[in-house]
Amino acid sequence: MSDATKPAVPILEARNLIKTLGGNRVLDSVSLAIGRGKVKVLIGPSGAGKSTLLQCLNFLLPPDSGQILLEGREIDKKSKKELCSFRQQVGMIFQDFNLFDHLSALENVRVALMKVKGMGKLDATERAVAELKRVGLADKASLYPANLSGGQKQRVAIARALAMDPKIMLLDEPTSALDPELIGEVLSVIRDLAQGGMTMIMATHQISFSASLADEFMFMEKGRVVEHGSPAELLGKGSGSRTQAFCAKISELTGEAGDGEAGACRL
Amino acid sequence: MSTPYFEFLRAELAPGLLEGLWTSVLVIVPSALLGVVIGITAGVLRVYGAKPVRWLADCYVSLFRGTPLVVQVFFWYFALPYIKIGGWSLVLDPIEAAILAFGMCSGAYQSEYIRGGLNSIKRGQIRAALALGMTTRQAVTSIVLPQAFRRALPGCGNEIIYLIKYSSLASIITVNELTGTATTIAKNTWRNIEVFCTLGVYYLALVTIAAWLLRLAEDALSVPGFERPRT
Amino acid sequence: MDFSVAFNAARDSLPYMLGGVGWTAGLICGSMLLGLALGVPLSVLQVYGPKPVRRAVSLYVWLFRGIPILVQLYIFYFGLLAWLSQLPGLTDIGLDSPFTAAVLVLGLTSSAYQSQIFRGAIQSLPGGQLKAARALGMTDAQAIRTVILPQALRLSIPGWSNEYSILLKDSALAFTIGVVEIMARMRSIASTTHEPVSMAFVAGIIFFALTWVGVKGLSLLENKVRIAGYTRQGAV
Numbered sequence: 001m002s003d004a005t006k007p008a009v010p011i012l013e014a015r016n017l018i019k020t021l022g023g024n025r026v027l028d029s030v031s032l033a034i035g036r037g038k039v040k041v042l043i044g045p046s047g048a049g050k051s052t053l054l055q056c057l058n059f060l061l062p063p064d065s066g067q068i069l070l071e072g073r074e075i076d077k078k079s080k081k082e083l084c085s086f087r088q089q090v091g092m093i094f095q096d097f098n099l100f101d102h103l104s105a106l107e108n109v110r111v112a113l114m115k116v117k118g119m120g121k122l123d124a125t126e127r128a129v130a131e132l133k134r135v136g137l138a139d140k141a142s143l144y145p146a147n148l149s150g151g152q153k154q155r156v157a158i159a160r161a162l163a164m165d166p167k168i169m170l171l172d173e174p175t176s177a178l179d180p181e182l183i184g185e186v187l188s189v190i191r192d193l194a195q196g197g198m199t200m201i202m203a204t205h206q207i208s209f210s211a212s213l214a215d216e217f218m219f220m221e222k223g224r225v226v227e228h229g230s231p232a233e234l235l236g237k238g239s240g241s242r243t244q245a246f247c248a249k250i251s252e253l254t255g256e257a258g259d260g261e262a263g264a265c266r267l
Numbered sequence: 268m269s270t271p272y273f274e275f276l277r278a279e280l281a282p283g284l285l286e287g288l289w290t291s292v293l294v295i296v297p298s299a300l301l302g303v304v305i306g307i308t309a310g311v312l313r314v315y316g317a318k319p320v321r322w323l324a325d326c327y328v329s330l331f332r333g334t335p336l337v338v339q340v341f342f343w344y345f346a347l348p349y350i351k352i353g354g355w356s357l358v359l360d361p362i363e364a365a366i367l368a369f370g371m372c373s374g375a376y377q378s379e380y381i382r383g384g385l386n387s388i389k390r391g392q393i394r395a396a397l398a399l400g401m402t403t404r405q406a407v408t409s410i411v412l413p414q415a416f417r418r419a420l421p422g423c424g425n426e427i428i429y430l431i432k433y434s435s436l437a438s439i440i441t442v443n444e445l446t447g448t449a450t451t452i453a454k455n456t457w458r459n460i461e462v463f464c465t466l467g468v469y470y471l472a473l474v475t476i477a478a479w480l481l482r483l484a485e486d487a488l489s490v491p492g493f494e495r496p497r498t
Numbered sequence: 499m500d501f502s503v504a505f506n507a508a509r510d511s512l513p514y515m516l517g518g519v520g521w522t523a524g525l526i527c528g529s530m531l532l533g534l535a536l537g538v539p540l541s542v543l544q545v546y547g548p549k550p551v552r553r554a555v556s557l558y559v560w561l562f563r564g565i566p567i568l569v570q571l572y573i574f575y576f577g578l579l580a581w582l583s584q585l586p587g588l589t590d591i592g593l594d595s596p597f598t599a600a601v602l603v604l605g606l607t608s609s610a611y612q613s614q615i616f617r618g619a620i621q622s623l624p625g626g627q628l629k630a631a632r633a634l635g636m637t638d639a640q641a642i643r644t645v646i647l648p649q650a651l652r653l654s655i656p657g658w659s660n661e662y663s664i665l666l667k668d669s670a671l672a673f674t675i676g677v678v679e680i681m682a683r684m685r686s687i688a689s690t691t692h693e694p695v696s697m698a699f700v701a702g703i704i705f706f707a708l709t710w711v712g713v714k715g716l717s718l719l720e721n722k723v724r725i726a727g728y729t730r731q732g733a734v
Contacts, residue, residue: 060629080637088635098626102649102725112634115644144725157630164634333663333709334702335670337681342702346694432566439568439674446568453576460577467573471564 009072010035011199012090012168017056017066019049019223026052027063028223034168034201039194041210041231042203043243044220050203051095053220054170057201058090059083070167088116091161091169095176097153099145099160105132105152106141109160117164131159135189151182155189162193169193171202207247211235219243272461280452280465287448288469294365294444295434299427301370306377306423307412313378314385315407324378331375336433340368344440365437373430380422384415417488424481431473445469508696511687515700518680522708525600525669525679530662532605537612538651542642544613545620555613562610567603567668575599575675600672608665615657619650652723659716663709670705680704 010033019027026049034040042050055061057068059077068075075086099108109128113119119127132138135155145153154174161169174190175183187209194200194213204210211217211231219227219234219242227234227243234243270278312324331339344364348356359367392414393406416423438447449466453459544555562570575596583593592598623646631641673682684701688694 055629058633060632084635084637086635087633090633092630092633094626094630094633096624096626098624098630100627100630100645100649101623102645102652111644112631112636115640116635146725160634330702330706333706335667335681335705337670337673338684338698338701338705341681341685341688341694342698345688346698349693349695432564435566435568436671446566446572449569450572453572460573460581463569463573463577467565467569470566470569471561474564475560 008035010069011071012057012201013069013072014053014057015067015069017053017063017068019052019056019061019063021052021061026223027056029066030220030223030225031066032201032218032225034199036199037197038199038215039210039213040201040216040218041214042201042218042220043205043207043210044226044246048220049223050220051172052223054092054172054201054203057170058087058092060092084116088112088164089167091164091166093154093157093161093169093171093174095173097145097150097157097177099148099153099156101145104142104144105137105148105156105159108145108156109163112160113163127163128159131163132156134162134192135159136185149182150178151185154178154186158186158189158193168199168201171200171204173203173205175204175206205250207235207250217243219246269458275456275458275461276465279456280462283448283452284445284466284469287443287445290362290442290448291434291437291444291473294362294369294437294442295431298366298369298373298434299430301366302373302377302426302430303423305370305374306426307381307416309374309378310381310385310419311407311412313382315403328375328378331372332379336368336372337436337439339372340365340436340440343368343371361437361440361442364440365434365442369430369434369437373426376426376429377423380419380426381415383422384417384419385411387418388414420481420485420488424478424485427481428474428477431477432470435470504693504696507691507693508700511691511693511697511700514687515680515683515697515704518678518683519704519708521597521672521677521679522666522669524597525604525672525677526662526665526712528601529604529608529665529669532601533608533612533661533665536606536609538616538647540609540613541616541620541650542647544617546638546642559610559613562607567607567671568674570603570607571599571671571675574603596672596676599675600669600677604665604668604672607668608661611661611664612654612658615654615661616650618657619653620646622653623649652720652725655716655720655723659713659720662712662716666705666708666712 013031013033015031017027017030018025028049030049030053032040042053044050052061056063056066059068059075062077068077070086070089076082099105100111103111106125106128109131110121110124113124113127114121117124129138129141132141135158137152137155137159140148140152140156145156148156158174171190175186178186183206187206190200190202191209191213202210214231216228217231217234218225221242227241229241233239234241235247236244269275309324309327312320313328316324343359344361347364348358350356388411392410393403434444435446437444438450441447443451445466449462453462456462540555540558543551544559547555565573579593579599579602582588583591627645627649628638628641631645632638636644669679670681672679673685676682680701684697688697691697
């Protein structure tokens, strides 16, 4: 991981984000800052606001108030141009992939390179192929989303985001919509990214997996970050943290999958 | 030089169109009823009928959906009297010809919705009805049709709205309904824009009121699970 | 009714009646294209536009769907266009031709219907598509052009083929303002030959054939632009 002694400007910083949806305060003054090469993991029960937070971070859902800063510079959400260039630098992975269903895997990765970055077709294709290779899908480039498995779709989505050379990636429960046997292939791509130094904020229920990657856990509940700290601190034996209570609960509920989770909680 | 629009509307246009409106209603209501009756009959036959019957019903539907309504109106009014069977021929007056033409055409479209509604009802419903000792006919009329009709209602309602608009074609065979009356007034007064735009407003009102009534009917008949799919 | 007389009359009328196909085809092509050119932007505005714009589009759709074609033909041909074509500078551009009026009426009405077909298709796409495009840094215009419309237009083809057969049938109404398409020719030849039955049959068959050709053509188009795994949706 990166040099922790140097007090650098965070890559992405959010200050006091507030978001109300349908009368409910889904985000209640959430702040966070993430440095280069760090991995932050959001955990918490569903409805805690994890997904809302991630979508607010790149203005897919505009926050009601609060500031977002990329490398110390505040983003003016009223400027469309600034918003678009900001989003280019922030990659996003969705729970339900959101591949463009009318484009092949290759075209999915290429389309934004050409339309947004203005790259030529040849260069864009070359880059797209390289990204697909990186996620292990070079041989699936010509297939359409309908012909890909869930795990493959999510890997294409990751390639699509990576092709834009993002400074940070936001991952919104990237494996939640996958069948259990397909989760592994996506997690291994994410692990490669983290080890390659990619800055990431990820919402997930894969506690043990993320504990092995994360620099920091943020436990969210009812639109607030109630606890944050290193996985070891929060999950440590006898820490009495909400995080640990939550992990214990989901490991009970998931039964046989619980081994890994419980193991992580005992970490 | 000429009277102002509102004076013209009050003194001449509105009274004339009111008379035309009654004739329009006289054409629309019977042909809508005819259309629904034919539509249900043809729809049921197309789903549950014996093969030759099904084939005949299919032919009827594609014939009447595949040709323009004007051609059909023309046929019933101008051509039918020329068809002599055993020295007999059927001569319809304009209103009768219009009702027959609209009813037959509308029935073909209605049967599509009815058929779709019937096909959406699972076969298990009939099996369950038969298991209770109902005859096939009872099962269809008291179990399947009430469900199918609810599913078909939005489509059938739309079809009636089309019928209201296409009833204007009756003016082509000299029926003095809304459009026919308006054409006469326009010819006599040379105020084409005012007359025809006012006519347009009348149809808009008719269509909007009809849509509202149909919505009320749907709500009144609605049971859980058969709500109109929201778009 | 003497069958052989009727048959001969039908045969003799054929060349003249088929001469109307060109006019009918012109009406349909013109109005379909006009409907498409207006319908696509209308649908985008109705889904993504600000509230007053959405209201305006709804009003437009309500107007053109609520007024019968026949009445619109009268409004445009005997009213608006007759008046416009007398204004200075507008006299010589063919505004007073029946064909112009018919294409305009059929096209505007069709744009109202087509906009609803496209709107249905756009709204049937998962909401994540637009989000994902935005997340890649696309502007809304880019996202709609490269992501939403290519999918929505494909999904619209069945509805479009329905629209074609409706336009074909409605185009027969153009005879009322003097376009010499199939129906007009059928009427005039029926009154000179006193064989309305066979003429109605000939016209019916021609319309039937045109419906079939168009629907077939559009389903070929649909297969051609189909994307693997994309399921065909019912007419919207």
